[in-house]
Amino acid sequence: MLYFDHAASTLPYEQVVRTVGELMTLHYANAAALHKSGAEAMRLVERARSAVAGAFGAKPDEVVFTSGGTESNNFAIKGTVFSSRKPKKHIITTAIEHASVYECVKQLERQGVEVTILPVDGQGRVSPDSVANALREDTVLVSVMHVNNETGAIQPIEEIGRLLADRPQVRFHVDGVQAIGKVPVRWKEWGIDLYTGSAHKFRGPKGVGFLLVREGLALAPLLAGGGQEDGRRSGTHNVPGIVATAQALRLTMESMDERRTRMYGLRRKLIGLLKDIPELCLNVPEEEERSAPQIVNVSYPGMRPEVLVHMLEEHGILISTQSACSSKSLKPSRVLTAMGLDEQRASGSIRISFGDEHTERDIDILADRLRAVVAKLKPLERSFS
Known part of the structure; x- marks a missing residue:
């Protein structure tokens, strides 16, 4: 076939498969545990966090590990909306977003958030001018994917980031799931606040992803629980998956x-x-x-x-x-x-x-x-x- x-x-790298197996056998302790095995597991998580951050020119505390692209996109969008103190909230997105963005904003719309869904041209690209024209005083978020998952069309992320530069109250989220390892990603240089990645799209394991969160941004957590990920994403760390994600990302970016x-x-x-x-x-x-x-x-x-x-x-x-x-x-x-x-x-x-x-x-x-x-x-x- x-x-x-x-x-x-994608097919995971052979090294990634070995890493997952070895860590499931050798480092099975809960990374939140206080004993030595737990501390060793947490050191692996933090080492992986630093590696992911380094691949994007980010700081380690700007990386939040999640279960994948869908959770990261929902966290970026809902976390922004729920943390905003504005009495009215408005989101701008496009008609070609992945379902994990499109259905997320539709859900928020049913809950009273105002949503503008922008059209695209015949090549599947949104116009930066349409983003500029849609901005309002109550706009809290612009969410535009980097690479479309059906057509491969690259969106004008740099131009949109530039026009949002003088609107610090508007957060800029980019779904980068199909972009990582295929096209350049300069998230800070382009003025992106939140950037989504998913490991199984770049030859890592399924069920693991991350959200890059610009330093200083507060996001309301989606999950209540033990307060892992500095209170931003509760849930027991998937140590083998997180370490394997960092490994797959390194191999992908190198090539x-x-x-x-x-x-x-x-x-x-x-x-x-x-x-x-x-x-x-x-x-x-x-x-x-x-x-x-x-x-x-x-x-x-x-x-x-x-x-x-x-x-x-x-x-x-x-x-x-x-x-x-x-x-x-x-x-x-x-x-x-x-x-x-x-x-x-x-x-x-x-x-x-x-x-x-x-x-x-x-x-x-x-x-x-x-x-x-x-x-x-x-x-x-x-x-x-």
Whole structure:
């Protein structure tokens, strides 16, 4: 099988797998315990915190470990809203955010928080001007993802951060789950207050993530309990997962430049081959400066995407529809709909995402088998629409 679903989850590094196993065996004590074994576990956590901080030019106490991207996004958004003393609260976000942001702000909206959801252009990018025009006196948060999880479109984070520079009362949150290890991240330089990461997107373990929190910002905790993470995130530390996250992040960042160069080459090759299949429509920005290297989204209008997914699986290719969190939904992609694509195109999309193991030969195989599947489905096109 050729696995082209790295935007959903990645193969952990072998070193990471070994680290998790060793730590589960050797350092199983609760890091909050007062005895020697607990203190050793806590030293491992703090060493990992320093390593994660160093990868982003942050201070160790600006790193909060969580269970992953969904918790980090919810913590950033709800923690900001619940800590604000403003009588009225307003959030700005975009129509293409991951469900862990989009549904979070929708939940807050039902609870009385005012929400502005900004449109995007045909390439899936939000305009900084629209962010500026949406700002109000009661705005407490702007949340814009770094790299879109369905199309790979890079959002103008630096420009948005610049326009928020003179609005210190407005916090800037960025979901960086699909960006880390694929595109540069300069969170402080770009004026970001809160930045989300998830380990299993950069070859770390599942169920572990972090939120970078700019020094001095107070966030209301989501979880009440033992007061771990300096009172910001209660719950027993996942010591093996946290240490493995730091290890995976180090390995990923060390190879980022080579990875970007190689993946952009694979992306160019795949896009060129897909253009030779007339039934398919590309849904990604072709300009490389506007798109991350690891994601290509394509539609077969009139064809249900799960049919493509299952037929490709029979041919030894694993891909996904939409994001993994939405892949079981039969609704049109919210992201592609926001880009102005019609229902057939937004309903018939598949996502191909690369990993470290892929070669140009793999891209040739993928394109050949996709071409064969499309040729087989062409006579049945209308019956699936």
